[in-house]
Amino acid sequence: MGIIAKNDLAFFDAVAESMQKPSFELKKKIQATWGAFMLKPRVNMVKRIQAIGVSTDLEKITADAFNVTVDSAIYDLGYEQAYQKIQLGRNQDFWEIYDVTNGLTFRKVVEGERIQLEGISGSKVTAYVDYYGGAIGWTDKMIRYRKIGPMVQLASIFRNRFYSKKANVHYALLAAAAALNITTYQGAAADGELRRDIETINLAAYTLTNRVKDKGYDPQNMAEARLLLYANPKDRARIRAAQQATASSMAQVASNAAQVDWNITPIFTYDSNVSSGSPILVLPGNHIQAATDMEPTTFTSPKDPLTLNELQAVWSIYGATVADTDQCQQVTLS
Numbered sequence: 201m202g203i204i205a206k207n208d209l210a211f212f213d214a215v216a217e218s219m220q221k222p223s224f225e226l227k228k229k230i231q232a233t234w235g236a237f238m239l240k241p242r243v244n245m246v247k248r249i250q251a252i253g254v255s256t257d258l259e260k261i262t263a264d265a266f267n268v269t270v271d272s273a274i275y276d277l278g279y280e281q282a283y284q285k286i287q288l289g290r291n292q293d294f295w296e297i298y299d300v301t302n303g304l305t306f307r308k309v310v311e312g313e314r315i316q317l318e319g320i321s322g323s324k325v326t327a328y329v330d331y332y333g334g335a336i337g338w339t340d341k342m343i344r345y346r347k348i349g350p351m352v353q354l355a356s357i358f359r360n361r362f363y364s365k366k367a368n369v370h371y372a373l374l375a376a377a378a379a380l381n382i383t384t385y386q387g388a389a390a391d392g393e394l395r396r397d398i399e400t401i402n403l404a405a406y407t408l409t410n411r412v413k414d415k416g417y418d419p420q421n422m423a424e425a426r427l428l429l430y431a432n433p434k435d436r437a438r439i440r441a442a443q444q445a446t447a448s449s450m451a452q453v454a455s456n457a458a459q460v461d462w463n464i465t466p467i468f469t470y471d472s473n474v475s476s477g478s479p480i481l482v483l484p485g486n487h488i489q490a491a492t493d494m495e496p497t498t499f500t501s502p503k504d505p506l507t508l509n510e511l512q513a514v515w516s517i518y519g520a521t522v523a524d525t526d527q528c529q530q531v532t533l534s
Contacts, residue, residue, distance in 0.1 A: 234512055238359055238496040241275040275363045278467040279370040282428055282482045283490035283520060294328045295491055297523045299415075329493045329519035334362060340508035362496060362514065367471055370490065370520050374430065375473040377528035378480040383407055385532045397442045398460055400531060401429075404481050405462035408529040415524070417486040429466045431479035435533060439466050439479070479531045487524035493517040 286295050336358045342351050383404035387396035409422040419425050431439055443466070446459050464481070474480060482488070494517040501511040522528065 234355075234498045234514075235496070237355060238362070238498065238514055240359075241277060241363060275360075276367045276469050276471060277363070278430065278469055279367055279374070279471075280490075281465075281467065282374060282430075282484045283370065283488050284485040286489050286491040288329070288491050288493050293493065293517075294326050295489070297325050297327065297487055297489065297521065325521065325523050327489065327491070327519055327521040327523070329491055329517050331515060331517055332365070333513060333515040334358065335511055335513040337509045337511045340510075343510060358514075362516075366516075366518070367469075368473065371430070371469065371471040371473040373520055373522045374480050374482060374488075374528055377522040377525035378482075378530040380525050381408070381411075381528060382530045383532060385534055393438070394441055394445060395458070397438050397533060398445060398458070400533065401439075401442055401460055401464065401481075402462065404529045404531045405464060408481055408483060408527070409462075411526050412483060412524070415486075415526075417483070417527075424463065425483060427462060427464045428482045428484050429464050429479050429531070430474050430482065431466055431468055432474050432476040433468045433470060434476035435479060436466075436468055438533065477532070477534045479533070481529040481531055483527040486527060488522050488527055490520035491518065 288295055336354055338351055338354070341347065383400060385396060386399040386403055391399075405427055408427070409425055413422040429439065443460050443464070466479075494515065496514050496516045499513045499515065501513065503510060
């Protein structure tokens with residue numbers, strides 16, 4: 201894990217100092233460093249923090265905060281490549297999509313409940329953003345005596361669960377849409393697994409692009425469209441083998457595919473919505489859309505006089521929709 205850097209201690213020092221001399225400036229510093237911690241998976245983390253009004257004199261703190269203790273974390277953000285980012289209008293918690301045939305959207309659920317997927321149809325759909333929040337508490341003893349290890353561990357678990365939840369609700373939409381358009385496993389046992397995998401992937405790509413070719417989507421030439429293939433890591437070897445195969449490297453057999461003929465980018469994820477043997481092929485963007493009205497933002501509660509605990513609450517506002525399920529195709533590898 202490495203040695204905790206000086207800047208990593210700045211947050212805990214500010215929290216401890218606030219116990220003795222509470223002040224507005226210290227509260228701002230705590231919120232800024234905690235905000236930096238939550239936004240670290242974003243490439244432009246520091247810019248976003250400064251954009252919401254944090255003084256630039258916090259840059260040194262936010263730029264390196266927790267830089268050693270949590271660098272090992274890897275976040276599943278692959279779903280973002282499928283969604284077109286939408287900028288909401290001023291004071292609006294929704295956006296509208298036109299020329300919709302059929303699709304799916306999700307709404308906020310109570311923690312622990314199943315995600316609710318709603319069908320949509322018609323010439324227009326209105327998609328909404330909702331509030332997602334959570335809180336983490338540290339004891340007075342942790343703060344007062346600089347129990348940095350347990351504090352960072354709790355914070356890391358909290359952040360991991362936040363991004364895991366956000367990924368899960370976005371993957372659930374893609375999976376539900378793909379389940380409506382299934383490409384069964386092609387070929388015969390005698391063809392061999394590799395050739396059957398290639399033939400199945402090719403057919404799935406053709407079926408998807410042919411289905412949407414007249415909808416006016418980007419790119420206009422669907423024959424050259426870039427597609428995304430979301431797959432469980434268990435299928436990695438088979439997908440890589442199919443992509444690396446060439447006509448010259450495989451014996452030619454009449455009517456059977458010898459190579460993947462489509463521009464497909466695989467994205468591997470352990471998200472529970474992407475099962476092994478059932479990759480999800482996606483035409484990204486267009487009517488697959490998402491909006492984030494508020495990135496993870498921290499709010500600090502007053503110290504609890506009965507426990508002396510400190511509470512940090514984090515809220516985010518976002519929403520997503522697959523307003524055309526034709527943009528998704530399930531690939532069956534068995």
